Amino acid sequence: MSLDHVKIGFIPLVDAAVPIVAADLGFAAAEGIEIELFREISWSNIRDRLTLGHFDAAHLLAPLAIATSLGLNSIKAPLAVPLALNLNGNAVTLAPHLHDELMERLPDGSDPGDPRATGAALKRLVEDRRANGEQPPVLGMTFPFSTHNYQLRLWIAAAGLNPDEDVRLAVVPPPYMVDALENAHVEGFCVGAPWNSVAVELGLGRILHLGVDFATSCPEKVLAVRESWLGERPELAARLIRAMVAAGEWLERSEHRQEAAELLGASSRLDVAPAIIRRALDGRLSTGVGDRALTDDRYLVFARDGAMRPDERHARWLHGQMARWGQAGDGPDEEALAAAVYRPSAFDSAIGGPISLAADPLGLKIGGLVQSG
Amino acid sequence: MADRPKTPDRPLKIALVEESPVRAAILEEGLREAGHATILRISDRANLLERIYAIDPDVILIGLANPSRDVLEQMFQMSRSVRRPVGMFVDQSDSSSIEAAIDAGVSAYVVDGLKKERVKPILDTMVSRFNAFSRLKAELDQAKSQLEERKVVDRAKGILMRQKGIGEEQAYALLRTVAMNEKKKISEIAQAVVTAAELLK
Structure with missing residues (x-):
């Protein structure tokens, strides 16, 4: 029996693990699918190649799938999200000088792991720089429609700062983030694994926060397909979903972490030392400050607790972030269109029946009650 | 060029984002031959947005595989940019020309409101030059x-x-x-x- 060929684009990140494992360890073949993976360099490119039909599916930023469907950035092209590839996985890393400047300004007796405390320190730093006629801090994030952008804004706004005026947020594609830090184009960034740990390993950065310090179940990457593809190939899509869920469940088992790290580290995949990738899979990230590590078993979630089922409440929250920061209209109609990009029904029909939903889809730790200026 | 009909519109300012000096030279030459004199090349990834703001181009040409595309797209979201560039894909009526551009590996961003008839010849020139460069490279590799x-x-x-x-x-x-x-x-x-x-x- 010949296998159905499915082309999938990915960006070199640990959260591309599900399609990579599905392709390389036989989960796709078990569903009669041969996955051909394409490593891409920018989110713009992966989006264009998906919408124009070069790829059947893509590892995509969840907000970019929504923005593309709503026509908020470039081409307007209806996409569908039948599967979440992970939750969480980001971290905020600062150049050593910025980290020092921030630590000096922490409120007395506060915990450096508390984003409210670091936010207060950031506010002081911004005010001090302004008083001295210095430039505001420049922080890198991966794309205008990215959770990295929204997580940084959540933290900055909760501190009473305006993310569009008091700091500068600059887009840098993930594989270039460490370069940008080294060349002092940015003084810190929010990015997914393994790039925070790569910066730490090179002595260029120190990890300040894990994404889970801001929200414990933040949407991140999704598997995006063209809506028309999902409509035309529902049976193939169902097999693809099953293959991906099997890969996600394999990834969740701690005894598979070393094999997964080696698979992801290959030169055709992430091209990063497996030991560095392992930190993300273990949820234990050396910060670069002495031997301090930040540990959280929810740092990167693949398939646990039904995480791969696309949750429409995540799409609504992401649309809310777009509206809050002026990228989208805030009407209920537009929010409903955003929610409709997520297709839990496609997931349920592939996997068999709805699963119980978490009561709190996001677990926001900051910003919930704070109004921005 | 003397034998070309004069257009009443002012000349277009074109920003070319290209890191490879060889390819940039080939592209620039093609654009000049097509009668475009105002071409500004940006070869440095740093400060891309500042350069673009300073140049204030009508058209931005950039290879599809150039990682700086994500940086450029940030411009669409920024309010301080007075003249908002939009992706060439916004006008989906001319799909064959878009496909030719994608196949050749070209992407373009144009200032909103610029007439399609003025952009298409530029894109066509870029597509043929990109293809010529790829052929040249393939021949060399072979x-x-x-x-x-x-x-x-x-x-x-x-x-x-x-x-x-x-x-x-x-x-x-x-x-x-x-x-x-x-x-x-x-x-x-x-x-x-x-x-x-x-x-x-």
Whole structure:
């Protein structure tokens, strides 16, 4: 029996693990699918190649799938999200000088792991720089429609700062983030694994926060397909979903972490030392400050607790972030269109029946009650 | 160019984002030949947005595989940019021209409101130049690999001639026969001979 060929684009990140494992360890073949993976360099490119039909599916930023469907950035092209590839996985890393400047300004007796405390320190730093006629801090994030952008804004706004005026947020594609830090184009960034740990390993950065310090179940990457593809190939899509869920469940088992790290580290995949990738899979990230590590078993979630089922409440929250920061209209109609990009029904029909939903889809730790200026 | 009809519109300012100096030169020459004089090349990834703001171009041309595309797209979201560029894909009516651009690896961003008729010839020029560059590169790569293959075959022939005391033609015939039997290229068999000889040294 010949296998159905499915082309999938990915960006070199640990959260591309599900399609990579599905392709390389036989989960796709078990569903009669041969996955051909394409490593891409920018989110713009992966989006264009998906919408124009070069790829059947893509590892995509969840907000970019929504923005593309709503026509908020470039081409307007209806996409569908039948599967979440992970939750969480980001971290905020600062150049050593910025980290020092921030630590000096922490409120007395506060915990450096508390984003409210670091936010207060950031506010002081911004005010001090302004008083001295210095430039505001420049922080890198991966794309205008990215959770990295929204997580940084959540933290900055909760501190009473305006993310569009008091700091500068600059887009840098993930594989270039460490370069940008080294060349002092940015003084810190929010990015997914393994790039925070790569910066730490090179002595260029120190990890300040894990994404889970801001929200414990933040949407991140999704598997995006063209809506028309999902409509035309529902049976193939169902097999693809099953293959991906099997890969996600394999990834969740701690005894598979070393094999997964080696698979992801290959030169055709992430091209990063497996030991560095392992930190993300273990949820234990050396910060670069002495031997301090930040540990959280929810740092990167693949398939646990039904995480791969696309949750429409995540799409609504992401649309809310777009509206809050002026990228989208805030009407209920537009929010409903955003929610409709997520297709839990496609997931349920592939996997068999709805699963119980978490009561709190996001677990926001900051910003919930704070109004921005 | 004298033989071209003068257009009433002012000349377009074109920003070319290209890191490879060879490709940039080829593209720039093509645009100049097509009558565009105001071409500003940006080869540095740093401060891309500042450069673009300073140049204030009507058209931004950038390779699809250039990572700076994500940086450029940030401009669409920024309110301080007075003239908002939009992706070439916004106007989806001309899909054949878009597909040709994608296949060639070109992308373009144009200032909102600029007439399509003014952008299309630029894009067409870029597509043919990008394709010409790819052909040139493919030919160079092929010539290089053919040269490498010939060197390996020559070395393998020399080894066989010495080891087996046969002539050059016989050595080549031997390589060809083994290649045919094993359904492999002669250069692959030659490489195996060279590797084996290195190991047995």
